[in-house]
Amino acid sequence: MGQGRVVRPVPAIAGGPGGSIASGTVLEIDQVSKRYGDVIAVDDLSLDVSAGELFGFVGRNGAGKTTTMRIVLGVLTPDAGEVRFGGMPLTFDRRRQIGYMPEERGLYPKMRLADQLSYLGELHGMTGADARASATRWLERFGLAERRNDELQALSLGNQQRIQLAAALVFAPELLVLDEPFAGLDPLAVDVMSAVLREQADAGIPVIFSSHELELVERVCDRVGIIDRGKMVASGTVDELRAGGRERRRVEVPGAADDWDVGVPGVSLVESDGSRRLFELDPGVDDQALLQAALATGPVRAFERVEPTLGELFRTVIGEAGA
Amino acid sequence: MNARSLRPGGTRRLPTTFLVARREAVMRLRSRVFVGGTTVMAVLVVVGIVAASLLAGRTTPVRVGFSGASQALERSFTASAAALGASVTVSDIADVTAGKAQVTAGTLDVLVTGSSTAPTAVVKVAIPSNVDSALYLASEAARLSEAGLPPAAVTSAMALVPVEVLQPSTPKDTQNLFAGLAVGILLWIALGIYGSQVAQGVVEEKATRIMEILLATIRPSRLLAGKVIGIGLVGLLQLTIVGAAALVAVQVTNVASIPALGVAGILGDLFWFVLGFLFYATAYSAVAALVSRQEEVQSAIAPISIFQIAGYLLVYAALPNPSGPLATVCSLLPPFAPILMAVRMAASDVPFWQVGLAAALTVASIVGLTWLAGRIYANAAMRIGTRVRFMDAFRG
Numbered sequence: 061m062g063q064g065r066v067v068r069p070v071p072a073i074a075g076g077p078g079g080s081i082a083s084g085t086v087l088e089i090d091q092v093s094k095r096y097g098d099v100i101a102v103d104d105l106s107l108d109v110s111a112g113e114l115f116g117f118v119g120r121n122g123a124g125k126t127t128t129m130r131i132v133l134g135v136l137t138p139d140a141g142e143v144r145f146g147g148m149p150l151t152f153d154r155r156r157q158i159g160y161m162p163e164e165r166g167l168y169p170k171m172r173l174a175d176q177l178s179y180l181g182e183l184h185g186m187t188g189a190d191a192r193a194s195a196t197r198w199l200e201r202f203g204l205a206e207r208r209n210d211e212l213q214a215l216s217l218g219n220q221q222r223i224q225l226a227a228a229l230v231f232a233p234e235l236l237v238l239d240e241p242f243a244g245l246d247p248l249a250v251d252v253m254s255a256v257l258r259e260q261a262d263a264g265i266p267v268i269f270s271s272h273e274l275e276l277v278e279r280v281c282d283r284v285g286i287i288d289r290g291k292m293v294a295s296g297t298v299d300e301l302r303a304g305g306r307e308r309r310r311v312e313v314p315g316a317a318d319d320w321d322v323g324v325p326g327v328s329l330v331e332s333d334g335s336r337r338l339f340e341l342d343p344g345v346d347d348q349a350l351l352q353a354a355l356a357t358g359p360v361r362a363f364e365r366v367e368p369t370l371g372e373l374f375r376t377v378i379g380e381a382g383a
Numbered sequence: 384m385n386a387r388s389l390r391p392g393g394t395r396r397l398p399t400t401f402l403v404a405r406r407e408a409v410m411r412l413r414s415r416v417f418v419g420g421t422t423v424m425a426v427l428v429v430v431g432i433v434a435a436s437l438l439a440g441r442t443t444p445v446r447v448g449f450s451g452a453s454q455a456l457e458r459s460f461t462a463s464a465a466a467l468g469a470s471v472t473v474s475d476i477a478d479v480t481a482g483k484a485q486v487t488a489g490t491l492d493v494l495v496t497g498s499s500t501a502p503t504a505v506v507k508v509a510i511p512s513n514v515d516s517a518l519y520l521a522s523e524a525a526r527l528s529e530a531g532l533p534p535a536a537v538t539s540a541m542a543l544v545p546v547e548v549l550q551p552s553t554p555k556d557t558q559n560l561f562a563g564l565a566v567g568i569l570l571w572i573a574l575g576i577y578g579s580q581v582a583q584g585v586v587e588e589k590a591t592r593i594m595e596i597l598l599a600t601i602r603p604s605r606l607l608a609g610k611v612i613g614i615g616l617v618g619l620l621q622l623t624i625v626g627a628a629a630l631v632a633v634q635v636t637n638v639a640s641i642p643a644l645g646v647a648g649i650l651g652d653l654f655w656f657v658l659g660f661l662f663y664a665t666a667y668s669a670v671a672a673l674v675s676r677q678e679e680v681q682s683a684i685a686p687i688s689i690f691q692i693a694g695y696l697l698v699y700a701a702l703p704n705p706s707g708p709l710a711t712v713c714s715l716l717p718p719f720a721p722i723l724m725a726v727r728m729a730a731s732d733v734p735f736w737q738v739g740l741a742a743a744l745t746v747a748s749i750v751g752l753t754w755l756a757g758r759i760y761a762n763a764a765m766r767i768g769t770r771v772r773f774m775d776a777f778r779g
Contacts, residue, residue, distance in 0.1 A: 133599040152602070160599050166592025171410065182402050183600045188393035227596065 085111045085146040087132070087235055087266045092141030093290075094127055101127040102138070103290035109266040109283075114257060116281035117270040118374060124290040125270040126163050129239050132268075133160050145235060156184050159233030163240050163270075165224050169213035173199060173223060176212060177230045184231035191230070198226035202252070218249050225253065229260070236260055238269035242276055254280045278370040286377050294377045301373050307341040308366040309350060315358025322353045338366065399601045403609025404616070407584065411617045421621050425628040432629060436636035445469065445514050447493040448476035448485070455499040456521045464517035466543060471514060493518075499525040564729075565652070567698060567722045569622065570659045574691065577618035578664045582671035582680050584610055585760070589675055594764045603764070604757030611664045618660070652725055658745045659721025663687065665749060669756030672763045673773065690718040698726050705730040715741045717748040 087109040094102040102124040109115040117125050130136040132143050134155045143150045167176055174195050181191030199205045202222040204215075212220060221244065228236065236257070242250055257280065261267045271277050277284055278298050285295035294301055313320070314335045321329050326345035330338040339350060347365075354360045368376070397405075411417050449457050457473045464471045476482035476494060485491035486507050493514060494505040502522050504510055520541055527537045585607070588594040597606055670683045697719055701710030705727045714723035714733075720741040727733050759773070 130595075135595055135598050156600050158599065160596060162592065162595040164592040164595065166595060168593060169591060179402065179406055180596070180600075182397060183399055183597070185396055187396050 085234070085264075085266065086144075087268065088144040088147075089128065089132065090142045090144065092128065092131055092138045092143065094124075094131060094136060094138050100290050102131070104141070105287070105290065105292050106141075107285050107292055107295060109268050111264045111266055112261050113266055114261045114280060114282045115266070115268045116277035116284045117268060117287060118272070118274060118277055118284060118370075119270070119287035120378065123287045125287055126239055127290075128287070129160075129237050129268070129270065130162075132237055133158060157231075157234040159228035159231070159236045159238075161224055161228045161238040161241055163243075165221070167212050167220075167224060167227060170211050172209050172211055173204060173215075174208040177223070177226055180227050181230045184233075186231050194230050194232070195226075198230055202226060217244065218246055221245060221249060222252070225256065229256070234265060236265055236267040236269075238267070240271060241269050242271055242273055250276065274370040274374055284370065286374055288378050294373075298370055298373075301370070301377075302368060306343065307345075307347065308368060309339050309341065309347055310336060310362065310364050310366050311339065311350070311354050311360065312336050312362035313354050313357050313360055316354075317357075320357060322350055324349045324353050335361075398605075400605045400609040400612070403601070403606055404613035407610055407613025408617050411580075411614070412620075417617065417621070421624055424621070424625045428625055428629045429632040432632040433636055443470075444472045445492045445511055446472050446474070446490075447495060447514065448474045448482050448491050449495045450476040450479050450482055451496060452498045453495045453502045456495065456502060456518075456525060459524050460517055460521040463520040463541075464514065467513045467517050467520075469511065469513035469517055471517070500529055564698070564726060567695065567726065570656055570663075570721060571691065571695070573618050573622065573656070573660055574663050574667075577614050578660070578667045579680070579684070580614050580618075581611055581664045582667040582684055583677060584614065585668045585671040586674060586677055586680055589672065589764055590677070594760075598761060598764060602757065603760040604753050607665065607668045607756050607760060608753050611661060611668060615657075615660050615664060619657075648729070651728055654742075655721045655725040658742065658749070661749045662717060662721065662745060662752065663691065665752040665756055669752065669759050670773075672756065672760040694719045694722040697723055702726065702730065706733075711737065715744060717741075717745045720745050 089105060089107045092102055092105050093100070105124065105128060107115075117128070119125050127136065131138045132150070134150065134152065145154060148154070171179070174192070177195035177198060178188070178191035181194055182188055186194065196205065196208070199208050202219075202225075204219060204222065207215070207219075212223060215223065225238075225241065228238065238257075241253055241257070245253060254276070257267050257269065261282070281298075283295065283297050284301065286293050286301075308330065312335055316335065316337075320337075322339060324345075326342035327339050327350050328342075330340050332338075341347060341350070351360070351363055354363065447460070449460075454475055457475075461471065461473055474491075476485070476491075479494070479496050482491065482494040482496075483505055486494050486505055489507065492506065493510060495502050495518065496505060497503045500522060502518065504515070504518060524537050524541050527540060528534070532540065588597065594606075666687045667684050670687060671680055674680060674683045697709075697713050701707070701713065701723060704710060710723065710727060713719045714727050715737065724733070724738065724741045728738065762775075
């Protein structure tokens with residue numbers, strides 16, 4: 061995913077039972093605020109997710125991710141701001157076409173898998189026959205077709221997670237909103253989950269999900285939004301976020317003294333590990349000055365550009381926001 | 384809309400309230416608890432009725448045997464017994480000793496010996512008083528005949544005192560009243576079982592967190608209405624099955640006569656039963672949304688039970704004067720109307736406008752309660768843990 065966004069054709073798909081959606085349908089969260097008493101959960105937050113885009117939402121616990129998602133779903137009412145989908149405010153009927161996976165997983169423990177999925181399909185406006193067929197398809201997709209008549213509580217936790225995802229997908233949603241979909245998944249289930257999300261995005265559906273697992277977000281998402289204390293502090297592709305961050309160079313100088321700092325204006329030491337040191341360059345600073353200063357201490361074994369991981373960007377952005 | 388299209392897998396898009404009600408009903412009908420519970424309830428009711436019929440004393444006739452000269456009394460004894468309401472069979476006993484042995488063995492209840500004018504009754508423990516009286520009347524008639532009185536004079540001499548009843552009790556009225564009270568009792572049972580199930584179902588959805596998915600899909604008032612209707616219909620079915628078993632048992636054991644209620648009476652009672660269930664079950668669901676654990680359900684619905692109890696107390700206060708101001712006013716108020724109006728309609732002629740007003744107020748309050756419960760549910764559903772205060776949930 062290091063090449064930035066891949067432009068792919070967005071197929072016009074027949075939408076869910078609510079009607080067809082035009083390609084290019086955008087979810088817009090526009091200056092939304094929500095407070096609980098004295099606590100500001102979401103503060104003037106705006107973001108757009110385009111059709112076919114996989115948007116990752118990262119932030120610390122309590123940053124406002126879940127509240128934002130609940131507002132999109134209409135489970136919570138915002139104090140200010142608006143959520144639009146395809147240019148229109150999200151009405152109740154339109155919200156029924158959103159596939160939702162809440163952070164707190166929940167389905168009926170004593171209901172059979174096929175019944176449960178087709179019930180949810182019907183609640184979202186499918187006919188009984190369509191809902192049955194779709195439930196069967198998703199059970200097959202997740203390898204649980206033989207257990208269609210088992211009660212949910214008889215399943216392992218991993219399989220219950222799969223059913224939870226199927227519950228969000230069974231009615232062919234026009235938009236997917238998933239709160240921590242990767243939490244508690246084993247590596248194989250993570251692969252299945254990310255493949256399904258990619259597939260849905262490729263079918264032209266905007267997908268927004270939250271996660272703590274930054275590596276995963278970096279790998280899977282087209283765009284990332286970092287939220288802190290209810291505010292969107294950074295958003296864009298991972299490359300765009302990197303571009304906004306500072307350049308880093310790793311230098312290996314075996315001959316340097318233990319307390320060697322480069323002493324070049326605009327270059328600061330980030331970390332030191334024996335002879336390997338990591339420097340950060342202020343914007344506009346030429347890295348050749350750093351190289352020459354390093355050569356002055358003796359032979360330079362390595363001089364490399366280091367791409368910050370999303371985790372590092374995250375810590376930087378959150379640190380700045382908190383400062 | 385044919386029945387097929389309403390089943391899961393049909394080809395129509397169905398209203399969400401219906402889908403919720405269908406799920407509640409199907410899940411319960413399928414469960415062993417329903418099948419087992421219904422069977423146990425039906426068996427208990429039938430056993431109770433059979434036991435009652437055994438304890439109520441046998442209605443089998445008293446077997447009276449006449450030996451020797453006393454056999455002349457048989458015809459007049461039978462006639463007197465019939466007039467006194469005693470059910471008897473008479474037989475000839477050839478041998479007094481053998482007859483006594485039969486009485487001892489219990490195959491004969493009364494042995495009459497001696498002459499027709501001075502008979503002696505032999506019994507094992509005691510003689511039923513009306514059999515004793517019938518025997519006295521028969522022997523007295525025999526003595527009068529022997530004294531030379533003509534048969535017509537004997538008959539008139541032995542005539543029973545006629546009784547004139549000024550206000551005959553018609554069995555239908557008492558049966559109507561009984562049915563009215565039965566509505567109250569059935570409502571109590573139904574709310575105890577199915578009203579609690581509604582409350583538990585609400586808490587279950589909160590505890591399993593599925594309500595977050597549901598509330599993103601369906602309006603809370605429709606969710607609650609579907610739940611109340613689905614569970615209510617299952618309850619009605621269960622009560623109907625148990626009631627039918629009771630009816631058959633009563634019919635077979637003959638322990639009581641089946642109330643000769645009119646169709647209007649039954650429909651009226653059913654109407655108030657349904658309104659009462661909807662009213663209280665909806666109120667239960669609203670307060671149940673305030674708590675997160677099953678253990679808290681009973682204490683949450685306790686304040687509402689106070690209205691139910693007050694309704695029953697009012698029945699006893701109102702019965703002596705079913706058209707008095709207390710009974711009239713209270714029977715119009717929604718919390719009491721389902722119980723009080725059913726009883727009043729059974730006990731007296733209630734003006735039509737009062738029935739209409741009570742029904743309209745109750746229906747309106749059910750609609751209002753459904754809205755209120757939906758609002759509380761939506762606002763309290765996301766607050767897991769401590770009990771949510773009513774006003775917080777109302778304001779949102």
